[in-house]
Amino acid sequence: MLTLHPVVLRGRTELPFSADELSARVATVQRELGGAGVDALVAFGDARSYAPLAWVTGMVPMLKWAVAVVPASGETELYSALPGARDLRRVRTLAHVGSVAPIGQLAGGLARFRRVMVAGLRSMRARTEDAIRGAVQVLDGGDQLIDRLSAVPSERERELLRGASEAARLAASETVSACQSGAGAVEALLRGDLAAREAGMHDVRVLWSPDAGLPLRPLAGETAVDRDPLVFYFAVETGGYWGEALACAGGPATLPAALAPVARLGLSVQEGVEDQLTPGFYSRRSLDASGVPCSQTIEVG
Amino acid sequence: MSTADAALEWVVHLHDGVHSYLECNPVFALTGVRTIGEAAVIVGRDGAITLLAAPACDGARLRELASCPVLACDDVAGELAARVSGRVGVAGLDDVASRFRRALEACTLVRLPSDTGRAKSDDELAAARRASAIAEQAYDELLGALRPGVAEYELIARLDVDVRRRGADDHFVLCSSSPIGDNVRAPTARRLEPGDVVNLEISPSVDGQFIQICRTAVLGRAGVRRRADYALIVAALAAGAAAARPGATVAQVVAALDAPLIDAGLAEYCRPPHIRVRGHGQGLASLSPGDITFDNDTVLEEGMMFTLHPNQRFPDSGYMLCGEPIVVTAAGGVALTHRQPGLDEC
Structure with a gap:
């Protein structure tokens, strides 16, 4: 999601899948590694970009980043960049992985391997990449492996996507209702945000147009703004899966300036949306953790 | 540089x-x-x-x-x-x-180092004061919502939106709820029960300047033991703040803060893994004077600002929180918040 990253992910936090599912995913990865003659997969994820880590372990880092090491045989290990022993106890609550160690121990943990694949290199911090490359030979193909394994969402994942989409729609609906009842733009957006969080979403992002027609931007401490029309966008996440909603409240808004950044954000411009954004909801698009659309719904309210 | x-x-x-x-x-x-x-x-x-x-x-x-x-x-x-x-x-x-x-x-x-800052600017301190007011007001509002049956994530959702409704541009928040005080973490689906100890780190930012307050509330009566333990960490906070003068080191502040707790026989609980730090700098800009730890020899200067929090684990009372944003002055550390630290009962 190309939105402003909050300092901490602070919505409902729980283990996204069972220990059995973790075992099944790890087993799938291990079969692939064995078939390719690779010693381990190193899956990176930070609080913003976490697809490889989240697909393998279910973990979405609330702060900083973490690395999962899945050996071709044996137990999966997590290495966290959080600073203290007390923080590592928190990390143990975010995934069913029994071994959690500080990121400083990653190089030592990899020393028993010779050749590894790495997924998430593009987002990985240089110092972590240095630690990996200093310990083992890094082979290409880690990201492609995760992409291939995650291409077809399970029913559980589709349920998460449906939930995220519903929560995004709920947030947009609450915002529109608040506008209709006379609330200012910021208050209306905050009510939508609250609705998504109370619906159990782990992460909620809001973009809006403070002056209809300008590119959408994050809320930044504004307290009282009246905007008619109000063009806004919600992205909400649960278990690592996102739902989105773009909506307009009040009068019609001029395109394409308002939508250009939204399209850039990965939200497709729906057929039938041409020159003007009239009041209502325009799209709900579900994405999996790798950004691949799983379902797409067009709704004009 | x-x-x-x-x-x-x-x-x-x-x-x-x-x-x-x-x-x-x-x-x-x-x-x-x-x-x-x-x-x-x-x-x-x-x-x-x-x-x-x-x-x-x-x-x-x-x-x-x-x-x-x-x-x-x-x-x-x-x-x-x-x-x-x-x-x-x-x-x-x-x-x-x-x-x-x-x-x-x-x-x-x-x-080059990323952080070369020292004391906070006048604008940063002004933003910190606004953020402190937001944190206190939002916490007071939250106390009214603390009741059995509400889920942690529902509580934090309301707190978070309230903080931003009052003008914060971001918010770092952790919490815990348990029969005996627990370490703070991300909010879960656990529903509050009578007698729960609720710990909160509430850290809004205004214009990118964060502050943090640390609070403990009990759903019901706190009990004599818990109140006595909390009084110890209030005393520790006061001792640490009094030591936060220009020319003192961070380590000296920690020594002053730890003294009442060590005198009460809690020396073991004043070090990791029971605590991480006794406070920390406040971003997003400079984190000076850094983590408030027993081995930080940074010399304090007037105008430096940090969170001072003797958040403490007790053998009987578990983990409880008490923390304020402190500015270093010639007269010692002055809290940006207004209320006297205390254990809340709801």
């Missing part, structure tokens, strides 16, 4: 756009902007500052907010490579993706 130092032709500060309460964001410190993506601030020999930041579509917002010229682009590393050469001072190189290292491989690099 300026280019005059070490005969540098350029100084570059890098940030990955993943904003952290625990780390200095030099891009924000130099430009006043929180970027959506990766960013680089380039300082030339003439002192001119330029912000390179991703994504390109965020350009209008960045140009409106930044105190310097902005190039919004989708390839910050590539644009950086095209703009700097020769002897370059660089900060943050290890904490961004390695493509930045590759972008600068033709340069002679001099590694």
